[in-house]
Amino acid sequence: DVKVTQSSRYLVKRTGEKVFLECVQDMDHENMFWYRQDPGLGLRLIYFSYDVKMKEKGDIPEGYSVSREKKERFSLILESASTNQTSMYLCASSWSTSFRGSGIESTDTQYFGPGTRLTVL
């Protein structure tokens, strides 16, 4: 089974603090993603990475940065946390069809971690 783990289930931080959210996957997936989930807005993509040291902005990258130094680990960084970043953060990973070829089993089905509920006071 694919396993995606996130470093914390619950996190409370103060405004202005630097916050690190860690995500690790054990399936040798090329792609990794960070989403935030807010009521009534669904999941919105913050950043994603399709290879080590590669990253691309998603739909709402402002106020966030990411780091991917190893294939299995993808970190989300809030340089200076603000109250409007209080949210549920979900990490996901998937294979990359461009590396593994097309086909049902190699599609970009994303596997999710349990989430980190971050509260910024």
Next chain:
Amino acid sequence: AQSVTQPDIHITVSEGASLELRCNYSYGATPYLFWYVQSPGQGLQLLLKYFSGDTLVQGIKGFEAEFKRSQSSFNLRKPSVHWSDAAEYFCAGARSNFGNEKLTFGTGTRLTIIP
């Protein structure tokens, strides 16, 4: 722009009753479509996916979904719900399954089951 719409924010059904959750998509070509479920306090779990071929897709936990191009829909169904099906359900779409294709999620439908 590509989008996925879930028109129902909240649905309540009785245990044992049938269920249909609606999903509409807006893509230029046939998209890749997914249904995920999120139980309270959990991450998202894939229920089923559609890429091509048979328009009726079977998933886990007794769920199925039907792709209807004429209606731009991919509705999720279950003939008889169980109390454990209470959760939030997300429809998602992508333009392809290549490389770095991003998923676009709907806003979710919260399902409540009453005894």
